[in-house]
Amino acid sequence: METEGGGKMWKLRSCPKCHGDVFLEKDISGWYQRCLQCGYNRDMIPLVEVKKPVNSRKKEPVLQR
Numbered sequence: 001m002e003t004e005g006g007g008k009m010w011k012l013r014s015c016p017k018c019h020g021d022v023f024l025e026k027d028i029s030g031w032y033q034r035c036l037q038c039g040y041n042r043d044m045i046p047l048v049e050v051k052k053p054v055n056s057r058k059k060e061p062v063l064q065r
């Protein structure tokens, strides 16, 4: 099956328990991740909490062309 709705992302072998494949899914309460292999799941920390003054990935609005 292909991605439906486009709200799912995969993180391969990122389960802290069994190093299985984890998928990220968005709920009404926010993002959470769940492992397919062992059923491990936990809520994701909102991106707002991550503070990085030096960010290589900078998104700037394009105002001029």
Ligand SMILES: [Zn+2]
Pocket (backbone or CB within 6 Å): 015, 016, 017, 018, 019, 020, 021, 035, 036, 037, 038, 039, 040
């Ligand atoms: Zn696991």
